[in-house]
Amino acid sequence: MLAGLIFATDDADDRPGTLAATLPFGGLTLIEFQARLLVGAGVSQLLVVVARLTPELLGAIARIGRRGASVDVVRTAVEAADKLHPLARVLVMADGLVTTGDVLSLLTEEGGDALLTVSDHDAAPGFERVGAETAWAGLARLDAKRVAEVAMLPRDYDFQSTLLRVAAQGKAAHIRLPAALSGGAHGIERDSRALATRGTLMLAVLVSKPVVWADRYILAPLARLALPPLMARTVPSVAMAAAGVLLGLGALAGILFETASIGVALSIVAALLFTIGAALAWLRDEEPLAAFQNLAIPGLAALAALLLGHVTSMRDGTATGWTLGIALVVAAALSERAARPGGKRRWWGSPVAYLLIILPFTIAGMPLVALAAAASYAAITLAAAIEGFREKP
Template identity: 50%
Template sequence: MLAGLIFAVEEASDRPGTLVATLPFGGMTLLEYQVRLLAGAGAEQVLIAVGRMTPALLAAVNRASKRDVAVEIVRSAEEASEKMEPNARVLVIADGLVTTDPVMDRMAGEGAEALLVTDDATSPAAIERLDMRDCWAGIARISVPQLGQIAQMPEDYDFQSALLRVAAQSGAEHITLSAAWLRSGHAVERSADGLASRNTGVLAALTERRTDWADRWVFTPIARLALPELVARTVPGWGLMAGAGVVAALALTAIAFGWVGSGALGALLATATLATGAAMAALRGEEARTRGFEWAILALFAAVAMLAARGVQDATQSATPLVLALVAVVAQFLVERVPSRHRRWWASPSALLLLITPFSLAGFVTAGLAAVAIYAFATLAAAVEGTREKA
């Protein structure tokens, strides 16, 4: 079993009386974001180590408790060890830590005790020196018996520092913080301004989850520009879905009336909105909603292709456009279902929409449908071959 332990004790350096854990981050509080990270890493239970309760902290804990993970408050190592399963692996997050899913996934892996470290004492991730070379970088994997050891110490001990010392003295593995993790925003912040600056870096890292060329070079930059503003204004995820739905409906209506090029451009705008919504949902740990946004892009492509094909079929009295559209849609649906790791050049619903748009604007809809059908089918063949190689 994986459990989490978050420290929420320190006050913000620029907001006296306000705990760092309750500062805003990513459209929520930092504490809620940390709980989201632990839940995403597989934690079934999260304990919040506090020194004092504030109304803001209580509200943040209550909101975090709505996730599919048990969240409780503790005030000591003894209380924490009593509430955890004896054989649990405990993932510890330092007070004020900002990080991302890849770091959490690495630290949550099976194995003995481990400490995330950096050899740069001036790094924003460096918290406390462990030895002559390494400093703790904010995440530790420990065992419940180690919490029990801390509980035997005098009452005036510092919980976080004592835990770190016990883990270090037990011979915990040192896992070095990589440059990529640091660039993605991994750091410890004690101020509201510092968290705001880290927010942009973490949002940028989240938009990288979509790896195909169309998302990387077209839709990811759009999401990266839009997300900070949307998060700052606390725009809800359903708002983006609704907005994309309106634009998509207008685009499909235009295609149905024969304005295929204009409709394809509208579909691209709707796709950009959906891609941004998917990144926002990922930030908030809403995996079901993230998948919903991604499937909505596939559904939009299918609707564009089928409506465009129907219009050409009516004009030419040929079944070829409809057959090409069906091949493209079915092939791409199967690509999404194949478990192979997607490659940069592979087709995606957004890439297929990008590809068909210039053909539609030029009036060569059938040629565009042929292009997307060939592209989707070639991707499906590569995906199937990749699955065979793994087998």
């Protein structure tokens, strides 16, 4: 059983009387974002350690409870030990910690007590020292008995610091935080302005993950440029989704009325809007909207390819356009299906990559060549995916 322990006791540095855990973070509160990461990592029980309950914290805890995990509020180590199953493994998250799912995954694997650490030279403000040259990076995986050991100590001891000391004295393993994995988004923040900056970095991490060249080198950089002003103006993620849908419909209309190059270009811009909107929706806990936009990108690319083939076949009086459009969509869909998790290569095709291949040929007035080139690219990608699957089943 995997349990989560979140500390929410310290006040914000720039907002006296406001808990740092309840500061806004991308449309949520910070503690809701932390809980999302833990639930996503497989946690079924959440314990929130508090010093006092505020209306903002109560509201956040109520919303966390709707995510499917049980949520208990505790004030002391004694209460926490009573709530935890004796055999539970506990993921501990420091007060005010901002991190990513990739960083958290370092501690979700099987194993004994472990502390996420950084060198003292690289330690961010708020990281507690656990050695002469080592600092705790705010995450730990501990046995429930460590909490029970803290419960046996005097109650006036600081729960978080004491738990860390007990784990360190118990020879917990140290897992180094890879700098490249966090993307600069990992740290402890109790200042609302600094937390807003962390939110922007978090979004940059979210949109920089793609491996395939088209998404990584074209969509992701443009999305990173657009996200900070959108976050600053609190643009609703549903507005980005609506803009993407409207632009996508305009793209399909452009292809239908035989302005294929404009239609394909608009499809690429719509994919960019969906990428930005999906990142915003994910951070704001709007998962259905994020899932819709992630699916809208391949859906729009498929419709654009099929419609381009249809228009070309109707114009030429042959079935070539239909055949190439269907072949492209089928090969692209199968290559996505055949790709192993984490097994994609930089040069492989993607929905946006196929649109980028199609665009210059449609500008030159050669839609059949455009579809043939994209379909060939999809077929090569499919062959590579199948070969990779055969080599490493």
